[in-house]
Amino acid sequence: MSSLSLEAMKEYLSKSIASLNRNKLNGLLAEIDFRNYLSGLGFSDRVSPGGWIARSTGADEFGRHTAVLFPEPVQPDRDYPPGRNLSPPPLGLHTVCATFHQLGIASYFCTPVIERRDDDGSISWYFIQLGLPSTQSYREFPSDLPGFSERQRKYNFLRYRTDTSVIPQSAIPEEFAKEHLRVTFQNRFMSEVSDIDGIFWGQQYTYPVEIKEKTAGRENDMGEYFGLDAGPFVKLAFYAAKRGNLHSLFVVREITDAESRALAGWWFIKFDQLAQYASWVPRRGGRNMMGGVSSVIRIPKAQFQELNAENLDIL
Numbered sequence: 387m388s389s390l391s392l393e394a395m396k397e398y399l400s401k402s403i404a405s406l407n408r409n410k411l412n413g414l415l416a417e418i419d420f421r422n423y424l425s426g427l428g429f430s431d432r433v434s435p436g437g438w439i440a441r442s443t444g445a446d447e448f449g450r451h452t453a454v455l456f457p458e459p460v461q462p463d464r465d466y467p468p469g470r471n472l473s474p475p476p477l478g479l480h481t482v483c484a485t486f487h488q489l490g491i492a493s494y495f496c497t498p499v500i501e502r503r504d505d506d507g508s509i510s511w512y513f514i515q516l517g518l519p520s521t522q523s524y525r526e527f528p529s530d531l532p533g534f535s536e537r538q539r540k541y542n543f544l545r546y547r548t549d550t551s552v553i554p555q556s557a558i559p560e561e562f563a564k565e566h567l568r569v570t571f572q573n574r575f576m577s578e579v580s581d582i583d584g585i586f587w588g589q590q591y592t593y594p595v596e597i598k599e600k601t602a603g604r605e606n607d608m609g610e611y612f613g614l615d616a617g618p619f620v621k622l623a624f625y626a627a628k629r630g631n632l633h634s635l636f637v638v639r640e641i642t643d644a645e646s647r648a649l650a651g652w653w654f655i656k657f658d659q660l661a662q663y664a665s666w667v668p669r670r671g672g673r674n675m676m677g678g679v680s681s682v683i684r685i686p687k688a689q690f691q692e693l694n695a696e697n698l699d700i701l
Contacts, residue, residue: 387463387465387503388465388466388467388468388499388500388501388502388503389462389463389464389465389466389500389503389504390460390462390463390500390503390504390506390509390562391462391463391504392462392555392558393504394504394506395460395462395558395559395562396550396551396553396558398506398544398562398565398566399548399550399553399558399561399562399565400546400547400548400549400550401544401545401546401547401548402543402544402546402565402566402568402569403546403548403550403565404546404548405546405548406548406549406550406552406553408644411552411553412599412644412647413597413598413599414553414557414561415554415557415599415647416597416598416599416639417436417583417584417597418554418556418557419639419649420433420583420584420595420597420637420639420652421433421584423652423693424586424698427694427695427698428695429586429695429698431478432478432586432587432588433584433585433586433595434456434476434478434479434482434582434584434585434586434587435456435457435459435476435560435584436560436564436581436582436583436584437454437455437456437457437564437581437582438454438455438564438567438568438571438579438580438581438582439452439453439454439455439491439579439580439581439582439621440452440453440454440455440534440571440575440577440578440579441577441578441579442533442534442535442576442577443535443576443577443578444535444576447533447535448578449578450533451531451532451533451534452490452491452492453491453492453493453494453531453534454483454486454491454492454493454494454582455493455494455496455513455567455568455571456475456479456493456494456495456496457496457497457498457511457563457564457566457567458473458495458496458497458498458563459559459560459562459563460498460500460509460559460562460563460566461559462558462559466498466499466500467499467500468499468501470499472497472499472512472524473497475495475514475516476495478587479493479495479516480516480517481587481592482516482517482585482587482592483495483515483516483517484516484517485517485592485630485631485632486517486592486632487516487517487518488517488630488631489628489629489630489632490628491628492515492531492532493515493516493517494513494514494515494516494527495513495514495516496511496512496513496527496567497511497512497513497524498510498511498512498563498566499511499512506566509566509570510526510527511526511527511528511566511567511570512524512525512526512527513525513526513527513528513529527567527570527571528570528571528574528575531575534575534576534577535575535576536574536575536576537572537573537574537575537576540573541572541573543569543572543573544569564581580617580621582594582595583595583596583597583637584597586635586698586701588698588700588701589699589700589701590631590701591631591632591633591701592631592632592633593632593633593634593635593656593701594622594625594632594634594635595634595635595636595637596614596618596621596622596634596635596636596637597637597638597639598612598614598618598636598637598638598639599638599639599641599647600612600613600638600639600640600641601640601641601642601643601644602640602650602687603684605684608665608684608686609686609687609688610686610687610688611665611684611685611686611687612638612640612653612684612685612687612690613669613682613683613684613685614636614660614664614682614683614685615680615681615682615683616668616680616681616682616683618636619660619664619683622634622636622657622660623657623661625657626657626658626661633656633657633658634656634657635654635655635656635657636654636655636657636660636685637652637653637654637693638652638653638654638690639652640652640653651692652692652693652694653687653690653691653692653693654690654691654693654697655685655689655690655691659689660685660689663685663686663689664683664684664685665683665684665685668681668682668683668684669681669682669684670682
């Protein structure tokens with residue numbers, strides 16, 4: 387069979403993920419919970435799977451070109467043989483990617499082909515550009531992408547030995563597809579890459595979503611607040627700079643404590659409000675997803691809205 391087992395996917399993730407600290411794992415779990423929560427509210431057809439946003443690098447080229455990549459999750463033990471009928475993109479992605487295209491961001495849906503059982507090196511990706519007014523055909527990925535320079539020297543993206551046994555089995559297919567596609571892309575092109583937790587399409591706007599699991603902090607000058615690392619804040623600011631029909635959301639899965647992860651509530655804030663009310667003075671935070679010490683921007687909890695069907699329906 388031209389397929390992968392869950393064990394083969396876990397083995398690959400152990401080599402591609404640099405570290406899986408508690409913050410990174412909780413962030414991944416929060417993404418899963420977010421999609422399940424929106425499905426329960428009746429919005430499953432208005433939220434995309436996760437993906438990547440990549441920018442060009444190099445002197446005089448840094449950030450000039452941007453591409454968004456959405457992989458199809460690789461289902462365990464499913465056949466993906468060469469010559470198969472390639473999967474059609476989810477219908478909602480066409481709407482999302484039309485917004486990106488209008489802002490000069492090329493968007494691609496990627497689907498896999500597997501030649502040999504449990505051989506991640508035999509996986510080829512095929513991609514189709516979305517958001518264009520004319521019908522496009524699948525091409526083998528990664529073909530030449532405008533503005534991205536080819537990597538001149540090999541880099542070992544699969545050098546780690548990370549324990550991935552803590553990742554829930556339900557999350558493995560999507561996480562594997564994202565990581566394999568990222569490595570395939572970065573093996574070919576020089577780029578700065580960041581993940582997209584999901585995209586919500588509302589009645590008027592398209593919203594890239596940044597999802598974090600948080601306990602609320604409290605300080606005298608602000609009262610209760612949620613913190614956001616500087617890196618994700620800059621990414622949300624990038625979306626705001628593009629504007630048009632593109633807005634963004636910071637979503638918080640509030641928990642009572644880090645050990646039990648008991649749900650206290652779901653909250654969100656649009657970037658305009660986030661930028662208006664965020665403290666100008668950052669605070670030293672805890673360990674970020676890369677294992678380093680973070681710099682945290684504080685946003686008053688009072689400026690967040692409850693993430694419920696009524697509030698989502700008017701976005």
